[in-house]
Amino acid sequence: xxxxxxxxxxxxxPAGRLAALSRAELTLLGRNKSVLVTALVxxxxxxxxxxxxxxxxxxxxxxxxxxxVILTAAVGFxxxxxxxxxxxxxxxxxxxxxxxxxLRTGExxxxxxxxxxxxxxxxxxxxxxxxxxxxxxxxxxxxxPAAVWWSVLGVLLGLGLCVTLAAATAGLSRTPExxxxxxxxxxxxxxxxSGMAVPLEVFPDRLASVLELLxxxxxxxxxxxxxxxxxxxxxxxxxxxxxxxxxxxxxxAVRRWFRWEPRR
Amino acid sequence: MNTxxxxxxxxxxxxxxxxxxxxxxxxxxxFHVGKGELFALLGTNGAGKTSTVExxxxxxxxxxxxxxxxxxxxxxxxxxxxxxxxxxxxEGGFPAELTVAETVRMWAGCxxxxxxxxxxxxxxxxxxxxxxxxxQLSGGEKRRLDLALALLGRPEVLFLDEPTTGLDAxxxxxxxxxxxxxxxxxxxxxxxxxxxxxxxxxxxxxAILHEGEIAATGTPAEVTAxxxxxxxxxxxxxxxxxxxxxxxxxxxxxxxxxxxxxxxRTPELQRAATGLLLWAQQAGVELRGLDVRSASLEEAFxxxxxxxxxxxxxxxxxxxxxxxxx
Numbered sequence: 001x002x003x004x005x006x007x008x009x010x011x012x013x014p015a016g017r018l019a020a021l022s023r024a025e026l027t028l029l030g031r032n033k034s035v036l037v038t039a040l041v042x043x044x045x046x047x048x049x050x051x052x053x054x055x056x057x058x059x060x061x062x063x064x065x066x067x068x069v070i071l072t073a074a075v076g077f078x079x080x081x082x083x084x085x086x087x088x089x090x091x092x093x094x095x096x097x098x099x100x101x102x103l104r105t106g107e108x109x110x111x112x113x114x115x116x117x118x119x120x121x122x123x124x125x126x127x128x129x130x131x132x133x134x135x136x137x138x139x140x141x142x143x144x145p146a147a148v149w150w151s152v153l154g155v156l157l158g159l160g161l162c163v164t165l166a167a168a169t170a171g172l173s174r175t176p177e178x179x180x181x182x183x184x185x186x187x188x189x190x191x192x193x194s195g196m197a198v199p200l201e202v203f204p205d206r207l208a209s210v211l212e213l214l215x216x217x218x219x220x221x222x223x224x225x226x227x228x229x230x231x232x233x234x235x236x237x238x239x240x241x242x243x244x245x246x247x248x249x250x251x252x253a254v255r256r257w258f259r260w261e262p263r264r
Numbered sequence: 265m266n267t268x269x270x271x272x273x274x275x276x277x278x279x280x281x282x283x284x285x286x287x288x289x290x291x292x293x294x295f296h297v298g299k300g301e302l303f304a305l306l307g308t309n310g311a312g313k314t315s316t317v318e319x320x321x322x323x324x325x326x327x328x329x330x331x332x333x334x335x336x337x338x339x340x341x342x343x344x345x346x347x348x349x350x351x352x353x354x355e356g357g358f359p360a361e362l363t364v365a366e367t368v369r370m371w372a373g374c375x376x377x378x379x380x381x382x383x384x385x386x387x388x389x390x391x392x393x394x395x396x397x398x399x400q401l402s403g404g405e406k407r408r409l410d411l412a413l414a415l416l417g418r419p420e421v422l423f424l425d426e427p428t429t430g431l432d433a434x435x436x437x438x439x440x441x442x443x444x445x446x447x448x449x450x451x452x453x454x455x456x457x458x459x460x461x462x463x464x465x466x467x468x469x470x471a472i473l474h475e476g477e478i479a480a481t482g483t484p485a486e487v488t489a490x491x492x493x494x495x496x497x498x499x500x501x502x503x504x505x506x507x508x509x510x511x512x513x514x515x516x517x518x519x520x521x522x523x524x525x526x527x528x529r530t531p532e533l534q535r536a537a538t539g540l541l542l543w544a545q546q547a548g549v550e551l552r553g554l555d556v557r558s559a560s561l562e563e564a565f566x567x568x569x570x571x572x573x574x575x576x577x578x579x580x581x582x583x584x585x586x587x588x589x590x
Contacts, residue, residue: 105323
């Protein structure tokens with residue numbers, strides 16, 4: 001008995017399997033109007049509400065430009081709505097439909113299943129980050145970013161972080177409906193405390209240094225810092241450490257709570 | 265049965281599975297399935313069929329014991345095993361909003377040596393439903409889609425967990441025909457079912473699972489032969505069990521009395537029936553409700569289920585009131 005029994009039939013590759021799964025997920029995403037609207041439209045509208053709520057006076061003396069705040073907020077909203085919220089929903093729905101369980105009987109590995117299910121949302125999130133930053137930069141006359149690699153790194157860390165946090169959140173959500181509630185804490189906390197709707201400079205120093213430890217704070221710091229170029233190495237390093245720590249922490253949470261099948 | 269280790273496509277030794285709450289669903293079972301053989305796991309709901317199959321499929325790690333599929337550990341050596349097996353779960357999951365064709369195409373991208381889409385759908389009679397969303401399929405059509413995916417990679421070993429549950433009689437017959445064809449072409453098949461006629465008509469060998477243990481195993485004929493035949497009748501008015509001829513002398517190995525109905529169990533049906541009927545003729549009594557039946561797989565299966573429920577909470581059929589009719 002050897003593998004020769006299969007004759008000449010070629011084995012699948014991780015890339016091929018991932019492509020097949022992602023293609024199906026993209027089709028499904030296109031057919032889910034509510035998730036699609038949440039992912040595509042909200043991140044494009046929300047940043048401009050920041051402009052109306054945030055008065056110039058609040059930023060006085062902080063040295064922060066409102067355009068930079070809006071741009072950062074746009075990236076943050078794209079990550080939260082197009083990636084974190086959408087991926088959490090996809091993970092929970094696939095688990096409850098027993099799709100994950102069925103996929104696990106095949107040649108796909110566990111990590112491929114999660115990656116394939118998340119990939120369309122991640123790509124949409126990435127595309128939105130590009131569109132909103134370019135759009136915001138042009139509309140708000142921000143000019144070119146001073147140290148774009150920090151912004152790119154921030155977005156990439158944000159994508160990884162949002163997917164692992166989504167998997168952890170999915171593990172704690174029993175139904176697709178409860179997932180809609182389970183995503184709210186991180187979304188609210190991030191919007192208010194991670195420098196999206198309100199820049200951290202507005203808060204008292206002591207509070208701000210605590211808020212810098214929130215999951216998406218380092219992402220926002222890197223994105224904005226990359227644009228302004230005003231990012232001291234020590235601050236960038238702190239942000240990196242915090243972001244990686246959150247990724248490690250959420251991977252632990254996934255290992256602890258993520259389930260491939262519904263609870264009975 | 266002198267299958268050598270090489271020919272054992274499925275080899276299970278003292279397998280155990282314990283769930284997180286401490287419940288032991290599989291309690292030390294041992295069996296093997298040879299190349300090209302069709303083996304059925306029979307059992308009532310909760311007997312441990314699915315818990316066992318999931319271990320064979322490599323979905324979970326056993327608490328103890330060993331599984332070898334094509335010589336490999338299906339859990340630890342998943343990449344070696346998966347391209348060569350096909351799996352149909354008891355409850356398959358497919359995204360509701362994908363069409364049949366999209367589902368098969370997606371699965372084909374994840375399956376080594378996948379059949380073409382048309383061939384896969386033709387195989388299970390779903391060709392006309394290719395463009396239909398999964399959510400619009402009937403229960404039976406979903407089972408057939410599941411089967412199409414299990415067969416997509418022309419597997420050497422096929423695991424079918426209750427493949428015909430939810431199918432109508434015609435669909436069931438078609439599935440049986442397909443499974444037989446696959447077996448004839450050399451596919452090794454492990455099937456679970458609670459339809460006895462399914463096991464009887466398809467399986468070369470079977471095991472009856474009962475509370476996580478194998479209660480009986482062998483060919484359907486062997487399992488049936490291990491069970492006694494039955495004679496039941498109503499005791500004539502004014503007669504007691506003690507008035508019957510000595511039961512041991514008729515080859516009767518056991519009997520139950522429920523109300524006035526007597527049931528005799530015997531491995532020698534002709535001898536026991538002849539003795540009983542001769543006695544009735546001589547006594548000039550009529551044995552109402554006389555029912556003489558040889559052992560069947562169904563009897564064997566029910567007997568095992570009955571043994572499980574026996575004791576204090578026995579149901580109407582299982583109440584044993586030995587020698588208590590007065």
